Amino acid sequence: MLASSRSALASARQCRQMSHASNKLSGQVAVLTGSTDGIGLAIAKRMGQEGARVVVSSRRSHNVERAVQEMHDLGLKDVLGVQCNVGKPEDRHNLIDQAVCKWGGVDILVTNAAVNPATGWLLDCSESVWDKLFDINVKSTWALTKLVAPHMQKKKKGSIIYVSSVAGFGGIVPNAAMSGYIVSKTCLLSMSKMVAQQLASDNVRVNCLLPGLFKTRFGEVLHADNEISKFMLPTIPMRRFGEPDEIAGMAAFLASDDASYITGENFAVAGGMQTRL
Template sequence: MGKFKEKVAIVTASSDGIGFAIAERLASEGACVMVSSRKHQNVDGAVRELKDKGYYHVSGMVCHVANKEHRSRMIEKTVEEFGGIDFLVSNAAVNPIFGPILDSTEEAWDKIFDVNVKSTFFLVKEVVPYMVKRGGGSIVIVSSQGGYTPSQLMGAYSVSKTALLGLVKALVPQLTQMNIRVNAIAPGVIKTRFSEKLWKGNNEISDNYLNTIPLRRFAEAYECAGAVSFLLSDDASYVTGETVAISGGVSNRL
């Protein structure tokens, strides 16, 4: 389609799952895309797969988003290779603990908030000057349906995703002065490796989640990519500070 021709995007945690689906969608629409992940072999594999599909304006970088030096190197490499930055999709997240919230540890909370919330904010802050140089830009933060309705088994993770809903709102007043829009998506249960404990197999956990979804199925990763493409594009030029729920009809309200 080419609607993102000459646009440059960074997509974090994009070697697999939702992040990879978003990177592929943006590349298919003409964007230059910087893929990133914590593991070198995963980055190489994702870049190779995208280039094998004919998306040659794709590069990759090892980046642990909680590491400031990693973020700086990723941003610098993006600018060196592609000339600037127009889009940021902040997708990286962790969930090191699965179970009742009162069983969670201080170490788990520190890690979750360091990666899911703090790193998202600072990545936005560090990318913004480069967007200003391009005359503006667009940011999408990947939150979660759990940010609206916390999972009983992923409590701390859910709270971190609620924080991202607030972060989007908090960023709007300042970013609009720079011609930068910021929005979010809130996926429900997506069939990825990250969330397989919630959907994989026929068991009580997956059955309980499935019973709450009006569409009666779990989503595929590519079903998030179209919403991100829309929010980044000029089709959403009057949309900022919003969160699009991709949850199969599950009610989402704080």
């Protein structure tokens, strides 16, 4: 029974990966942070398959090179790789400047870069860890939005997608491993709504994705530990962890004209986990 279920999931995943031919993002330039692995890379690949010209980025150059090669291996040629530590202002400027220099602008921004530098309860968090959480998970998203917004406002069109976490809605029971991370990710829920209101008159849309528990390297603290996994799985009505490509379709939808009247919203992709404050 278990083998049959795994086979069905593998077959469904293969079908998802083979069915992206609508070109709904044709000609658009998509810039993604934290996009050389896991959810970020899955979104980058999907947007490339939908016709976008894609800029992938992360802190380490070898990860950028590997991600670009993976996309080339899929037949996606309009891909630019940029090394970018989103915590550094000069790197953020360079990321956007390179996209504009190569392709003339930025139509889509996906902010996926995030850190969880230390475990521990919230009041045990050091000031340096607290500063890093907010510098990378919150401030960099605000700063990158400020950089791309003028390009989108000039064209009177654009889509900005923040990647938060279903934990921000209370969908994951707060624990010592994630408490500071959860607080920082919750900030993105309100940021998307505030920025959406400011940019709506220029037809620039801002939405927020809230992934649940996905099988990624970043999420290993939850899915790779058998004891934690046994505790978390019953909180997911679908009784399994998500695969990165299962959130990529939602990101592509929000970036496309199919979502032209959607802004300021938070979307959970979490296998049915509860999403309430």
